[in-house]
Amino acid sequence: MTTRPVDETPDERDELASEYVLGTLSAERRTEVQQRLNDDAELRTAVDAWERRLLGLTDLAEPENPSHLLWQRIERSVNALNRQPVTPTAERSSWWNLLPLWRGLAGAGLAATLLLGALLLTQATVKPTYMVVLVAPQDKAPGWVIQASNRREIQLIPLGVAEVPADKALEFWTKAEGWQGPVSLGLVKPGQTLSVPLDKLPPLEPNQLFELTLENPSGSPIGKPTGPIQFIGRAVKVI
Amino acid sequence: MPEPIFDYEARLAACGRGERQALRDLYVQESPRLLGVAKRLVRDTALAEDIVHDAFLKIWAGAAGFDPTRGSARGWMYSVTRHLALNFIRDNSREIQGDTDVQNDAETFDADVHSSRIHRCLEQLEPSRRICILHAYVDGYSHAQISHKLGTPLGTVKAWIKRSLTALRECMG
Numbered sequence: 447m448t449t450r451p452v453d454e455t456p457d458e459r460d461e462l463a464s465e466y467v468l469g470t471l472s473a474e475r476r477t478e479v480q481q482r483l484n485d486d487a488e489l490r491t492a493v494d495a496w497e498r499r500l501l502g503l504t505d506l507a508e509p510e511n512p513s514h515l516l517w518q519r520i521e522r523s524v525n526a527l528n529r530q531p532v533t534p535t536a537e538r539s540s541w542w543n544l545l546p547l548w549r550g551l552a553g554a555g556l557a558a559t560l561l562l563g564a565l566l567l568t569q570a571t572v573k574p575t576y577m578v579v580l581v582a583p584q585d586k587a588p589g590w591v592i593q594a595s596n597r598r599e600i601q602l603i604p605l606g607v608a609e610v611p612a613d614k615a616l617e618f619w620t621k622a623e624g625w626q627g628p629v630s631l632g633l634v635k636p637g638q639t640l641s642v643p644l645d646k647l648p649p650l651e652p653n654q655l656f657e658l659t660l661e662n663p664s665g666s667p668i669g670k671p672t673g674p675i676q677f678i679g680r681a682v683k684v685i
Numbered sequence: 686m687p688e689p690i691f692d693y694e695a696r697l698a699a700c701g702r703g704e705r706q707a708l709r710d711l712y713v714q715e716s717p718r719l720l721g722v723a724k725r726l727v728r729d730t731a732l733a734e735d736i737v738h739d740a741f742l743k744i745w746a747g748a749a750g751f752d753p754t755r756g757s758a759r760g761w762m763y764s765v766t767r768h769l770a771l772n773f774i775r776d777n778s779r780e781i782q783g784d785t786d787v788q789n790d791a792e793t794f795d796a797d798v799h800s801s802r803i804h805r806c807l808e809q810l811e812p813s814r815r816i817c818i819l820h821a822y823v824d825g826y827s828h829a830q831i832s833h834k835l836g837t838p839l840g841t842v843k844a845w846i847k848r849s850l851t852a853l854r855e856c857m858g
Contacts, residue, residue, distance in 0.1 A: 461847065464850040468846070469767070470821050472775060476771065497760055497763075505801075507724070507823055508725075511720075513734065528703075
């Protein structure tokens with residue numbers, strides 16, 4: 447949150463509002479103003495007044511008829527919007543609906559398959575029934591493997607030591623199709639194997655999602671992921 | 686016969702209740718002008734349509750929370766659209782590729798036909814200062830782009846704009 451500078455005079459505030467509406471502020475200062483507008487009533491009043499003053503200038507731009515497809519696009523998007531309940535947590539969990547992320551993960555599937563094959567060859571003694579490779583969302587680098595030799599317990603195995611800022615912790619989550627939201631499986635120490643009993647959850651199922659997010663040291667305060675995703679992947683049934 | 690007055694406030698309130706037809710009405714009424722405003726800022730028809738698309742989603746989603754004491758519904762639609770377009774051009778820093786694509790003067794500011802108060806106040810500014818305000822608001826030019834376009838030092842452009850805005854505030858109240 448950006449707070450107003452303590453020594454800002456009304457004139458400075460009005461000047462900021464005027465240049466924001468005029469459009470001459472830099473990207474950084476625009477973001478700053480837009481954040482302040484959420485809870486700075488005085489700045490909001492100043493901006494509203496400038497919007498009113500300058501509105502008449504919009505008719506200097508020549509009108510142009512949109513293509514007939516534009517309304518259809520808007521309608522489709524409104525339909526999609528209406529299917530999602532608008533709740534304060536909607537924004538937090540909205541990454542579940544991030545198409546690019548899932549497209550990327552589809553690409554990571556091949557890497558996962560290869561890795562999975564390698565692991566199967568090296569760990570022939572206990573045959574897992576499900577496996578998950580958790581990859582970093584940006585570069586798809588595999589970071590952890592989850593294996594389950596039965597559907598009641600899983601093991602989270604590190605492939606390296608993930609870097610976690612000193613004031614943060616990694617929290618482990620899962621979500622299967624049809625669940626309301628992700629469920630926490632607890633905090634994870636970088637570089638250490640973790641066994642998690644799934645006794646309070648339904649049995650593992652194909653395609654079940656697992657991920658590690660960056661949270662406060664004591665875990666997410668709201669019981670849902672709030673921080674950025676560090677690693678993510680889906681369960682694959684091993685034949 | 687006078688044209689019946691289009692009730693933006695009522696349409697927006699209806700959008701807030703989830704009435705799709707009201708959004709359609711607002712679209713039919715304003716989309717060509719909003720597209721014109723967005724296109725002048727982003728300089729590309731497809732991009733401008735993206736901006737108008739996003740603006741109508743924002744209008745739909747924000748309709749229930751719209752506070753009529755803060756300004757007119759029509760004005761809000763323009764603000765939403767303009768700021769989406771301005772965020773886009775500032776975030777994509779048109780300046781880097783852009784000094785050369787500062788448009789020629791073919792698209793001028795045809796202020797003669799406009800009688801609203803802002804135009805009368807603008808006329809009281811010196812022409813070079815007036816053009817700074819118009820390039821900023823209508824074309825989305827940054828201080829640097831205006832300076833480049835007019836061949837006027839950056840510091841002068843900044844000072845002109847600052848003083849012009851103060852003059853406009855005094856003129857318009």
